[in-house]
Amino acid sequence: MTAIPRNQWYVAAYGREIGNELFSRTICDEPILFWRTATGEVTAMADRCVHRRFPLSQAPSRLVDDQVICGYHGFTYGTDGRCVAVPGQTRVPRTARLTRYPVVEQDSFVWVWIGDPDRADATRIPRAPWLDSPNYTTVSGMEPLAARFGLLVDNLLDLSHETYLHGGYIGTPEVASTPITTEVDDDAGIVYVSRHMDDAECPPFYAKSTGLSGRISRWQDIEYTPPCLYKLHSRIAPVGVLPNDDGTDPDAFHVEVVYAITPETEHSTHDFWAVARDFALDDDEVTDFLAESNRTVVLQDVEALDVLEQVVAGEPERYQELSINIDTGGLAARRMLKRMIDDATTPVAAS
Template sequence: MSSPVTFVRNQWYVAAYGREVTSEVLGRTVCGEAIALFRTGSGTVAALADRCVHRRFPLSAAPSQVVGDTVVCGYHGFTYDGTGTCVAVPGQSRVPRTARVTAYPVVEQDSFVWVFIGDPALADATRIPRAPWLADEAWTTVSGMEPLAARWGLLVDNLLDLSHETYLHGGYIGTPEVAETPITTEVDEEARIVRVSRHMADAACPPFYANSTGITGRITRWQDIEYFPPCLYTLHSRVAPVGVLPPAEGPDDGAFHVEVVYAITPSTATSTYDFWAVARDFARDDEEVSRFLHDSNRTVVLQDVTALDLLETVVAAEPAGTQELSINIDTGALAARRMIAAMTAGMTAATDAAVDATAGAAAGAAVR
């Protein structure tokens, strides 16, 4: 049997896009924990254990429903407020003191709904990594989510090594230069960020960028990854006509910028939510470009889904201790694995209080 899958607890995870959480209860399983998400009548997001304390009926299952600021269990009517406190039961006025369900710390930020998995006392919202472009009017964003029937670590491996674009995503985002160009890997152990950069000075322009930017010739293409384990991955993509570099001062107006964001949320041991978003600073009002980038990136994500779902069946069936081979292109993914392992073991050099994720996001903006 393959190695067991572990989840990193005491961390924030994306459970949904804000737009998905409405007065209809949404059920999501994050790190093996079933969660019922709903938007109260006052507009805030509540995240409760998806299991009525009475007879265990899922609060996300019909005919459970949101009424005002509460959710009413569809089986016997137990009614919970956003803190998980049961405020009404059928047929009697006394609500048992123990009638409550777990409420998860929840933050709505950068278009995502983040929930904290672990000890609620450790839920420091300032540690949530940022993806500000997704909720910034200066950027136009397309996004989606595709479920994976694969363990979350496979998606981390996939995204930290973009050389696979050349082979798996040829004709969309892959060109020969991606796999051919050496990478630089940077590991910030204190801030818990893994950065992987690949700067292509003279590369073919893949259809994803040619059709969205209008560039017809070769390009200078920079890929600067920042991964904030375990959940948030950002790719700062800079595309410009070949030879056009950022000016020493002032805005980088000669280039096109795309912020590609993934939230890697473990669901069960062998399933993962693959949230993806593409934000751009050009053709912002062009709906045709939006449609093209949405459809193209979704196609790319589905290519990954097909590959990783297949890979999961292979990994799940292999004997424990089966060896794999790593080469230079894997440096970032290996560094990410090590950081995740250290976080899982609670052995990171930095204390939780010392971690400043917002500083990391700011540094990411500077990379571009």
């Protein structure tokens, strides 16, 4: 049984990664070929020629006028995946077509549906509107992770690790010492984890970007929509400064930290990260600093999780955990993910 939830939307790429050339990425064990058509739409289909399975993203395969020509024997496919020409005969076999994947471009991401295409409902894709909003400045990237995606989910749902793994960047003693509250909305499919630090040290990540010196009020409100989209609403303000009753919050700094957690295979993950801020919008120094710092933080996680994957994969019979309060959010997320996996593998009853 697979440990990856299917019949789900996953982030496959940033829109900027896909242009008018062949681009390949493996999502949930499926090698997928992407390109942006002449009309600007992103198209997604299997990256394996139906003839002898040569990867269509691989040179000398090429894209000519919205048709991809296999570099091995020349089978040619249109944007709908249908084969339009084969060598040595005029008749194209009827079954010669590539699997197509539903695709939606939204909030700077390219989302792809993995599973039964008839169940793809684009309205269910969770939103991250800050990422392409003019009211925010965003830095983003993607790091490959040689670990199963569940380890990254655990990692992001329990930020107490910031104190230890990310000291000197985003970690301070208060993150680990402040208790969390966890809420699960099963109908909406969201796990919330909150940690509000009312009087905390300001870590360099926020001191340098906001210019605040001295102690701060630091709120971390996590909103995870399994399987793929994780949002950390981060609020930083001088100690004692609170939002107004009407919800406006002009004296605080807001950072929306977004992760898209996309399985590449059962044991590797695409770790998409983005940091959107509502202050110092045109300050390139702040932009460069946040990009560099966050990438460093992500790589600290990657290094730790790559090690953990080796442990988990290598010692399955001895693998045992001991969970405490800080793990409540992670455990709730695991339950939701398990349900998604079970649902996707349960045959739908005939009606």
